[in-house]
Amino acid sequence: MESPTLAGWVGDLHSFAGRQWQREPAVFTPGRPASPFDLDALDAAFDGGLLRAPYLEMVRSDKVVIPAEAFTTSRTVNGTPHHGFADRAKVLALLRTGATLLLRCVDQWHAPTGELVARLSEELDRRVEAFFFLTPAGAQGLAVHRDDADVFVLQVAGRKTWYVHDAPAAAEWSLGELPDDEHSPQRLHRVLDPGDVLYVPRGFAHRAVGAGGLSGHLSLTVRDLSLPDLRTALAQLLAEGLDLPTRPLGEPAIADACATLLEHARVRLGTLAPEDLLRAARAARPTPPATANPDTFAGTARNWTDDAPGLGSVGRTWRRLRAAARTGN
Numbered sequence: 001m002e003s004p005t006l007a008g009w010v011g012d013l014h015s016f017a018g019r020q021w022q023r024e025p026a027v028f029t030p031g032r033p034a035s036p037f038d039l040d041a042l043d044a045a046f047d048g049g050l051l052r053a054p055y056l057e058m059v060r061s062d063k064v065v066i067p068a069e070a071f072t073t074s075r076t077v078n079g080t081p082h083h084g085f086a087d088r089a090k091v092l093a094l095l096r097t098g099a100t101l102l103l104r105c106v107d108q109w110h111a112p113t114g115e116l117v118a119r120l121s122e123e124l125d126r127r128v129e130a131f132f133f134l135t136p137a138g139a140q141g142l143a144v145h146r147d148d149a150d151v152f153v154l155q156v157a158g159r160k161t162w163y164v165h166d167a168p169a170a171a172e173w174s175l176g177e178l179p180d181d182e183h184s185p186q187r188l189h190r191v192l193d194p195g196d197v198l199y200v201p202r203g204f205a206h207r208a209v210g211a212g213g214l215s216g217h218l219s220l221t222v223r224d225l226s227l228p229d230l231r232t233a234l235a236q237l238l239a240e241g242l243d244l245p246t247r248p249l250g251e252p253a254i255a256d257a258c259a260t261l262l263e264h265a266r267v268r269l270g271t272l273a274p275e276d277l278l279r280a281a282r283a284a285r286p287t288p289p290a291t292a293n294p295d296t297f298a299g300t301a302r303n304w305t306d307d308a309p310g311l312g313s314v315g316r317t318w319r320r321l322r323a324a325a326r327t328g329n
Contacts, residue, residue, distance in 0.1 A: 005119045009034055009152065009197045020199055022150065025164040025188040025206075028197045035154035035218040036112035037132055042103075042216070045110065046088045053084035055109065057102045058094050061140040061207070066099060095134065095214065100141030103132040106218065113218070120152075120220060125282060127223040135160065135210040144207040145177045149221035151206075153198035158215030162198055164188040165205035178205055192217070225281050233281035237272060238265040 010016040010028050020026045045051045058066040071094055073087040091101055107117035107130040121128040135141050137158070146168065153162070166184040184205060191211050192198055200206050202224060208217075242264045248257045 005116065006123055008032075009154075010199070020201075022201050025201060025204060026199050027188070027190050027192065028199070029195065030197060031195070033156070033195055034197050035156045036116055037106055037110055037130070037218050038156045039134075039214075039216055041110060041112075042132070042134070045103075046086055046091075049085070051086040051109075053086075055104050056086050056091075057104070058091065058099045059102050059141050060099050061143040066094065070094065071101075095136050098136060098139040100136075100139060101132075101134040102141060106130040106132050117220065120222070124222055126150075129221050129223070131219045131221065132216065133208075133219065134214055134216045135208070136214055137210040137212050140207060140209045142207065143177045144205055146174070146203050146205050147200070147221060148202065148226070149223050150202045151198075151200040152220040152222070153192065153200065153208075154218040154220070155192040155194055155196045155198070156216045156218060157194055158213035159191055159193055159211040160215040160217060161191045161209045161211045162188065163207050163209075164200055167201065168203050225278075229281045229284070230277060233277055233284055236284070237277065237280050238268050240268065 006016075007013050009030050010020070010026075011030075016026075053068045053072055056071070057068075058071045060066065068084060071087060071090045072084045073090070074081050074083045075085055076082070095101060107114040107128075110130075113130050117128045117130050133141055135158075144163070144165070164187050166187055169184070187204065190198070202222075239261070242261065244257050244260060245253070248254045
């Protein structure tokens with residue numbers, strides 16, 4: 001596991017891979033801020049005016065549903081009302097009542113977080129997403145739950161108490177909220193300060209409670225493979241190299257397609273090893289957007305010429321008319 005980003009958080013990668021990765025929760029103190037998204041970036045997102053649902057939610061662990069209109073506002077654009085825009089005053093008011101602000105897919109709209117997610121995804125060869133939580137002291141945004149992902153928590157503001165319970169006892173486990181009386185063995189109980197990094201292995205039950213001030217943290221979820229992913233990859237591998245009509249006409253043609261497909265799958269299956277299936281399933285995961293696009297508006301404007309493709313005959317005609325007007329011809 002050669003990963004500059006991860007090494008900056010956990011230190012000795014060999015030790016982390018052997019002791020904690022997918023085995024044991026742990027807290028690390030890198031000594032420098034790990035998150036590119038902080039409260040200043042949060043304010044900038046609200047100042048920009050384009051943050052809207054479903055990228056933001058307000059949540060509580062006490063089963064109270066907070067409707068979107070309680071923390072968003074409507075705007076009229078070109079005579080048409082549009083809903084769901086973030087309203088900072090409403091959000092702050094709800095925070096004071098104990099609600100938690102949840103920002104989804106921060107990597108999709110905050111460029112530095114997108115770059116971090118892309119680096120970590122490449123280093124771990126996994127799909128990564130970013131979420132931001134802002135919780136007042138004494139409040140809890142989500143009830144105790146299990147995630148279908150390894151999670152890195154980057155504490156950026158305030159203090160937050162984390163409770164991490166044991167891994168699922170059975171291979172067939174459910175993700176999401178657990179009963180309020182979750183009593184599986186507790187593996188970690190720790191208060192995070194700004195700069196701390198918490199690692200929670202996939203499936204380990206956990207919850208967090210604000211411990212001081214407005215507690216903000218960035219959660220990076222590292223998605224791994226599930227049985228549906230493996231099934232999809234297997235189906236693609238077994239059909240690889242097979243040329244059959246997409247829609248065979250008539251019962252005889254459909255029967256022939258079945259026979260051909262089965263025979264091809266039998267032969268193909270004999271050539272596949274578990275690592276082939278694993279490689280195919282990982283390769284099929286969605287790729288994050290490019291971290292840097294060389295085509296920018298500013299760069300395009302600096303290099304723009306009136307002879308650029310796309311002007312067509314109208315552009316050429318206009319240039320001739322303009323030239324004639326200047327010369328008086």
